[in-house]
Amino acid sequence: MSDTISVRPRTTPREDAALAGRIARSAAALQGQVRDADDVLAWLERREREIHFAVDRIKLDELDGWSFQEDTGNLAHRSGRFFTVEGLRVAVEHEDGAHVPVDAWQQPVICQLEVGILGILAREIDGVLHFLMQAKMEPGNSNLLQLSPTVQATRSNYTQVHQGSAVRYLEYFRDLSGARVLSDVLQSEHGSWFFRKRNRNMIVEVDGPVEEHADFRWLTLGQIARLLHRDNVVNMDARSVLAGLPVGPAPRALFSDAEVLSWLADARSQSPVRADRVPLASVPGWVRDEAEGTVRHEEGRYFRVVGVSVEAGSREVSHWTQPILEPCGQGLAAFLTREIDGVTHVLAGAKAEGGFREAELGPTVQVTLGNYAHLPADRQPPFLDLVRDPDPARVRYSALHDEEGGRFLNAVSRYLLVEADESQAPLAPPPGFRWVSHAQLAALALHSHYVTVQARTLLTCLNAASAGSGWGGAPLTP
Incomplete structure (x- = not known):
């Protein structure tokens, strides 16, 4: 007789209904x-006073x-890790009628x-789900200390290439055996400035106690939603x-x-992104300015690569230097919205950026305004007039x-949700655009390489500002 005990396999629900x-x-x-x-804002201000932070510009050769x-x-680090600044050659094919301001270019990347x-720890406290948020300093932030995920670390950082201290709470995201995964997906980042950069976006729930630290606070979604209406906090x-x-x-x-997935698949097939890494020294139109200590465009457009020296008492390493990319002007990212048969929709654009493998759903308008000033009217982004100075x-x-x-210094964008009507944004929009419901956008954001990082920010803002169709809270005001 066999000693093997037969175990009947058991299934579980595919989704957590609760x-x-x-x-x-x-x-x-x-x-x-x-x-x-307001107590969160006071805590952030207090931590900024209590901990020494300093960011100074230096030349790249320093x-x-x-x-x-x-x-x-x-431009590379002697360890061969962290990141490099290289050249990128891009060509984007497009179907007839699609709006592409420039179909071929080269740039640093x-x-x-x-x-x-990028991981946020969740826990139920007094019957309400809370999220462990960090007061984290980043050298490029306009105000240095902002509300950040529980863990925000590159692989070089959490494997301690910098020989600094360990990343706090990392173990909850490296070993998921005792946790409940609420969200876990690889997501792209800025395709205009990164080459095929991805991060693992995670939300993990635990039941037991979590060690406290002065740089972390448990917040409800309602509190985070309030803070999303403040400039440069989250x-x-x-x-x-x-x-x-x-x-x-x-x-x-x-x-x-x-139909939405079919439209995006067609857009990807009609507008393939062809990108090749090339030597930085060979990129036309870009110069290494040794007097200024930067890499910049010869006409002063787009962005600069600059150097910074950083001091941060609360980071794994208290002092370091690094290159960082600084855009030439403020950005603008906006969704036009419409209530269609009582359902909130946003007008999404298929964005084919140099750092993407293929097009992703992005905002209706996504620009750094100064970058388009030299282009003729027919190459200005569609719908820009509706969001540049909206009613x-x-x-x-x-x-x-x-x-x-x-990685980006003073890279500030205004994020907008602007209501439109049929005369401004018709249900049959120009090629490259499609009306997508709020819920459809949220569902696509649960999967890799469907929704750009700017559109994910707008989705989070839409969730925070929507009654019923968002996270469920009441409408919020700044």
Whole structure:
């Protein structure tokens, strides 16, 4: 007789049916372990006073451990890790009628092919789901300390290439055996400035106690939503991770899910991105300005690569130098919105950027305004006139947010949700655009390479500002 015990396999539900309700309760909770959103702002201000932070510009040839390689001109670290600044040659084919301002170009680009972890720890406190947020300094932030994920670390950082201290709470995201995964997806980052950069966006729930630290606070979604209406408080990585939370049920949309996916597949096939890394020294139109200590465009457009020296008492390493990309002007990212048969929709664009493998769903308008000033009217982005100076009565959401502060300096964009009507944004939009329901966008954000990082920020802002169809909270005002 065999000693083997037969075990009947058991199945589990494919989705957590209770999660949407728990998220809605958290979104409705404006008080929690921290009393309210104003207390969060006071805590951030206090930590900035208590810890020494300093960021000073230096020339690229003054960077410690970084140098331009003789054969390529690429800017690299002596360890061979972290990231490099290289050249990129891009060509984007497009179908007739699609709007592409420039169909071929070359530029510097940040190459950081290792996958980092952006993780938020969740826990139920007094029956309400809370999220462990960090007061984290990044050298590129316009105000240095912002609300960040529990863990925000590149692989080079969490494997301690910098020989600094360990990343706090990392173990919860490296070993998931005792946790409940609420969201886990590889997501792209800025395709205009990164070459095929991806991060693992995670939300992980635990039941037991978690060690406390002065740089971390448990917040409800309602409190985070309030803070999303403040300028430059919730950082890009937190906004991206929070886009992975489900929204309320909405079974109807202008187009079926299959039709939206078919449209995007067609856009990808009609507008393939062909990008090749090339030596930085060979990129036309870009110069290494030794007097200024930067790499810049010869006409002063787009962005500069500059150097910074950083001091941060609360980071794993207290002092370092690095190159960082600084855009030439403020950005603008906006969704036009419409209520179609009572369902909130956004006008998404198929964005084919140099650092992407293929096009992804992005905002209706996504620009750094100065970059288009020299182009003729027929090459200006569609719908720009509706969001550049919008009618205040049509603005559903408006706030300034920093982009990724670890690699981009003073990269601030205004994020807008602007209501439109048929005369401004018809149901049959120009090629390259498609109306997508709020719930459809949220569902696509649960999968890799469908929704750009700017569109994920706008999705999180839409969730924070929507009653019923978002996280479930009441409408919020700044």
